[in-house]
Amino acid sequence: MAVAEDVRAAASLPYHEPNIAQILVMASFLIVLNGVNSIIDRILYCGLVGQVLIGIAWGTPGAQWLASTLSSSTAAFEHVVVQLGYLGLILLVYEGGVSTSIASLKANLPLAIAVAATGIAAPMGLSFVLGPLVGATALQCFAAGAALCSTSLGTTFTVLSTSGLSATRLGSVLSTAAMMDDVVGLVMVQIVSSLGSVAGEGAGSSVSIEPVTVLRPVLVSVAFAVVIPLTNRFLLRPAMRYLDDKEEEKTRAVLGVLATREGALMIHTALLLGLVAAAAYAGASVLLAAYLAGIMVCWWDAERETRQRARLPSPEAVTPTDADRQEAASPVATNMPCRKSEHTGVAIYEHYYEAAVGRILKPFFFASIGFSIPITKMFSGPVVWKGLIYTALMILGKVLCGLWLIRLPAARGSSSGAGSRKLSKLSSAGGGVRSFFTTRLGKVAAAISSRGKTSKMTTAPTAATTTTTASPSSPNPSSPPPPAPPAQHQPVVKPVSLYPAGIISCAMVARGEIGFLISAVAESKGIFSSSPSPSAAGQSVSSSLSDEQQQQQQQQQPSDIFLIATWAIVLCTIIGPFAVGVLVRRVKKLEAQRRGGHASDEDHVLGAWGV
Structure with missing residues (x-):
């Protein structure tokens, strides 16, 4: 407060040249930050x-180099890095939407809704294991589950852009499910904050939540998700038609600024800032607004490109006379067949934001996550092993999201082979559990047999055609060739591995910023530090202490539940991207081998998920 009052009283900020220690630290x-990012990105x-x-x-x-060297006040530069x-x-989230x-x-x-619901429900349910593990109350288990049910959007979009899977x-x-988890996580922030304030006001009384605390973030987020698509359909589409008509009428003097790259930058930035401010x-969720702003820009580019391609005449329908007449009538339409790619979102x-975000802002964001990890308080014996157990459960809760992407290959046609018939007899004779597994094995055996048969049928006609063309002394050369066998319906290409499910499972594991935010709010509100069943001695000691002394003790000594939740958030944020990097590296290696001819075309690594 004293520093703020001094700044307000001063007429200007005095300029001081930074010393060499500050320059070297920055x-x-x-x-x-950038060097480590480049090295690890190339490997994993x-x-x-x-x-x-x-x-x-x-x-x-x-080491506290930033706080001790770069500012006289405590952690002032770190606050700037966080902002x-x-x-x-x-x-980053806007880039994901674009x-x-x-x-x-x-x-x-x-499918994204199902993945997001699984990623929310499973960690919330598994968090109640903290009750028998550390003696936590239901409120504390709920707060810990709320912190671990979110998915780090920054981590998700960074992994997608680095691995080249953003447009697949x-x-x-993955991006839609992570966004839904983030919206639910930000709603949980409001709920946990309200629970902490109510629990602090009524000691030992029943906790009641105002309905507006829960309904307002949910309804506003739903309203944004519904109103923006309606705006695209009923407002932006007529505006697009109006601009196209003006372009055809050559009235581009007024709209000339908007047709430049700088005009597109102003429109995109104004849309992003407007939606972010309105959501705040x-x-x-501010991040939801940024994602929807990117979706609006992407929708505008796709619609504009579709309309301009539809206006182009087909090459078969245009004769030379018509083409000359059309070029003489409207030279502007022929000189601009499609919107220039330099004006898209x-x-x-990439031209204005990517360099600053990639080299400064994004490294600052992930470094700010490191600022909030109390690493010196996390290495006591009980906290470590309990944190590892809770981390394993939270990884399992997010790994379950990949089950929605597992597809067993189904049998096609009536020629399933003798193996499937034998397995069906075994399934009818066996019990319920054995019949389930034998049925699945029958499907896999039928798919393998059908794949082998189709490969043989494709190689047989080629061999027959080569032998007929190689023998010139045919007794009846004018006779038509024998009819080709009827082509069978090829099944839809499906992934032959668990790589898609593994990638989406590991990418959903990372928690990141929202998890730290919810756990920090729960700790500051006293939810994690409150005792589940205080004794009479504890009540007398707590009543004798003042509120300021209690707050100082809580700040100096974080609660065990907060440290256990921090262990889970930190390890999940590190293990998730690391596992995704290993899987993506393996996928890229297999794709390179397939394109180089070392594997057949039927062996697809990601199948339809990589399109």
Whole structure:
């Protein structure tokens, strides 16, 4: 407060030249962040893990170089890094929306909802194991589950962009599910904050929640998700038609500024800031607004490209005379067949934002996650093994999300082979459990037999044609060739491995910023530090102490539940991207072998999920 009053009283901020120690610390911080990110990205596609560790080493949990060297006040520079990092997070989420495929998003929305629901319900249910593990109350278990049910959006979009899966079907499902988990996590922040305030006011009384606390973030988020698509359909589409008509009428003097790259930058930035500000004041997720802003820009680019391609005449229908007449009548329409790619949302982001986000803002964001890890308080014996057990349960809760992507190959046709018939006899004679497994084995055996038969049928006609063409002394050369066998319906290409399910499971494991936020709110509100069944001596001691002394003790000594939840968040944030990097490296290696001819075309690594 004294520093703020001094700043307000001063007429200007005095300029002081930074000393060499401050310059070296800032330079080394940025250089090491980017260097570690580049090295780990080339090996395992998870350079963000190194940036989190650098934040621990340089920040308050570690050597405290940033706080002690760069500012006279405590952790002032770290607060600036946190704020700039959150700005980078908003731009990362916006990039994810801009690079999303609208068609893939519409087609995979039910699957994304199922993945998100699993990623929320499973960690919440498994968090109640803290009751017998550490003696936590139901409220504390709920707060810990709320912190661990979210998915780190910054980590998700960074992994997708680094691995090149952003525009695929797998990336669409993953980004949409992570966004839904994030919205639910931010709603949990409001609920946990209200629970903490109510629990602090009524000691030992029943906790009651105001309905507006829960309904406002949910309804506002749903309203944003519903109103923006309706705005695209009923407002932006007529505006697009109006602009196309003006372009055909050559009235481009007024709209000339909007047709430039700088005009597109102003429109995209104004849309992003407008939706973010509206969501913040309305009580919704700021990151959801950034994602929807990117979706709006992506939808506009897709619709504009579709309309301009539809206006182009087909090459078969245009004769030379018609083409000359059309070129003489409207030279503007022929000179601009499609919208320039430099005006799209992806091109604008890459030209203006990508360098600053990739080199400064994104490293600051992941380093700020490292600032909030109390590494020196986490290595007591009971906290470590309980944290490892809770981490394993939280990893399991998110790994269950990949079950929705597992598809067993189904048998096609009546020629299933003798193996499937024998397995069906065994299934009819066996019990319920054995019949389940034998039925699944029968499907796999039928798929293998049908695949072998189709490969033989495809090689047989080629061999026959080569032998007929190689023998010139045929007795009846004018006779027509024998009719080709009827082509069988080829099954839809499906993944032959568990790589898609493994990638989406491991990518959903990372918690990150929302998990730290919810756990920090629960700790500051006294939810984690409150005793489940205080004794009379404990009540007398707590009543004798003042509120300020209790707050000082809580700040100096974090609760065990908070440290256990922090263990789970930290390890999940590190293990998830690391596992995704290993899987993506393996997938890319298999894809390179398949394209190089070392594997057959039928062996697809990701199948339909990589399209």
